[in-house]
Amino acid sequence: MRIFMCTYGSRGDVQPFVALGKALRAAGHTPILAAPARFTTFAAAYGIDFVPLPGDVETLARQIADEARNRPLRLIGIVYRFALPLGVEVARRLQRVAANADLIIHTFLTVAIGHLYAQQYGISEWAVDLFPFFDPPDEIANIMWPHTSMGPRRRRLSHRFAHTVFQYSQQFTYRMLRRRAPDIGPPRLSWAMPGRQIPLLLAYSSALVPPGTGPLTVQTGSWHLEHTDWQPPPDLRAFLASGPPPVVVNFGSMATRNAPQLMHIVLSALRQTGQRGIIQRGWARLELTDRPNDIYLADELPHDWLLPQAAAMIHHGGAGTTATALRAGIPAIIIPFAADQPFWAWRAHLTGANPPPIPPSELSVARLCHALEQALSPEQRQRAANISAQMQLERGVVAAVEQIERRNFETERETRFTR
Incomplete structure (x- = not known):
């Protein structure tokens, strides 16, 4: 399979997908990774085809570290100001690759546009949570309140609030981008909740956060990249x-x-x-x-x-x-x-x-x-x-590859049966 992985952010957002790409390649697939251009050499070292995305993520990281701190609304504003000028070109590059892919895997900042292109081209998709957002367990509040003593009702409300803000911000941004470039996709940005309407991989350890409850959610453990041939100076x-x-x-x-x-x-x-x-x-x-x-x-x-x-x-x-x-x-x-x-x-x-x-x-x-x-x-x-x-004991990328292959096999079998 040609498996298109798209992510955006710092090394912590990219390295898990390099680890997954390495495992996919070992399993006989063709992984393609879209990520900020500064990680081109990093992906190439593991034989992963790379789609460079524009944007100076180091500048973004500096603004987050010095201006956002623990203020979520300010963080959203910083990301929005950073992403909007780049959005059209990012969308076009993702769209070109998605058109020829068999499967698309997307994460937090790319989940909406990734789902859009999966729908547009009729290809399978997986979402990935690198932190518990789309399908969090009942025992925690949204990550904006990491050490809160909220009761169950307020915890549920915290997730509903965060999901609503995220969904509407994604839809608003897409409308703004499409006014500038109508060719980037359909008129409306559809939405599907990962873990419940589209399959979701939780790429973090159950030792830190237990799994969610979505019927399409699978927790694999963190995606660990081994450097087996590295030699220290x-x-x-x-x-x-x-x-x-x-x-x-x-x-x-x-x-x-x-x-x-x-x-x-x-x-x-x-x-x-x-x-x-x-x-x-x-x-x-x-x-x-x-x-x-x-x-x-x-x-x-x-x-x-x-x-x-x-x-x-x-x-x-x-x-x-x-x-x-x-x-x-x-x-x-x-x-x-x-x-x-x-x-x-x-x-x-x-x-x-x-x-x-x-x-x-x-x-x-x-x-x-x-x-x-x-x-x-x-x-x-x-x-x-x-x-x-x-x-x-967690199997990380090995478990993720098994889940991807199993679901692809089941989808192909269902398609043959319905024919």
């Missing part, structure tokens, strides 16, 4: 061998103007607690004026290789980083900036594997030192190991 090997396991620091795509202050607090906390550190620059471009012997400064490193050798991690709470740290069996101190990060930070803490998250506005050397001491305690490490064991 000699100086990194030497650093790891020269002392006790380090604390890994990575704020991923959070490109914040407060990076120098953040680096000062992290270095001071590591120094005061006597910890060695591996600091990844990330989109924040963390830098050192001088480099102590107990600090290794790095760019991208595969976490499936690195984290099992670490003592703990300090990170931003992205879905992928949160899952990878827990799967590696190490506690983490999460400093969540915006979007779904506060939700994942809170869910990871509720597992018992992590100390409480620290909002950026409340971050200090003293508070980070206290969190590090908690994370490095034997009790916290044992709880992290327990969660890791649970996550290791």
Whole structure:
């Protein structure tokens, strides 16, 4: 099958689909990934055909980190201002590929346009939740309220409110785009609820969030990308061998103007607690004026290789980083900036594997030192190991490929029967 996957966002939005594409390719399919252009080389490294989408997602990440924080309405405004000028070209590129695909797989920001083209060209589709939005379990409120004590009725209302806002914003944006370019699709943007009207894959672990209740929902566990042939540089090997396991620091795509202050607090906390550190620059471009012997400064490193050798991690709470740290069996101190990060930070803490998250506005050397001491305690490490064991049993992309193939087989059988 020619399987068209479309996503948009930072590495955390793209890497799960590279992992899925790698597994689809191994199963004999032809995966095609549409994502921001900066990930062209990343997809090519795994032999995945790539459709580059316009837009500087690093600029978007910086605005989210510094302006949106935990204010959902401001986040919606930032995404809308960013997406509208790019929307016509994004739609046209997706439309061209969808016309020749056998199956389309879409996620949060592409779910509406993906469903539109699945309907237009009569092809099968799957939606993907990288966080619990379309089919959340009854026990949680919408991710905009990650640590609320709402009762069941208010939790249901929170989801209904979020779904309504999302649906109408997608329809409004499509109308605006189609006025500029009527050729991008039919006059109306149809809507179908993932998990109930179209099949939905939950690409996150049941150790963090239990499954939803939709009849077409399948929870696979997080989509883990293995770097089986990666070899570390000699100086990194030497650093790891020269002392006790380090604390890994990575704020991923959070490109914040407060990076120098953040680096000062992290270095001071590591120094005061006597910890060695591996600091990844990330989109924040963390830098050192001088480099102590107990600090290794790095760019991208595969976490499936690195984290099992670490003592703990300090990170931003992205879905992928949160899952990878827990799967590696190490506690983490999460400093969540915006979007779904506060939700994942809170869910990871509720597992018992992590100390409480620290909002950026409340971050200090003293508070980070206290969190590090908690994370490095034997009790916290044992709880992290327990969660890791649970996550290791989940099959992730293997289960996702099986579900995709099974449903395709059932659809073909039904088509032959009705003929």
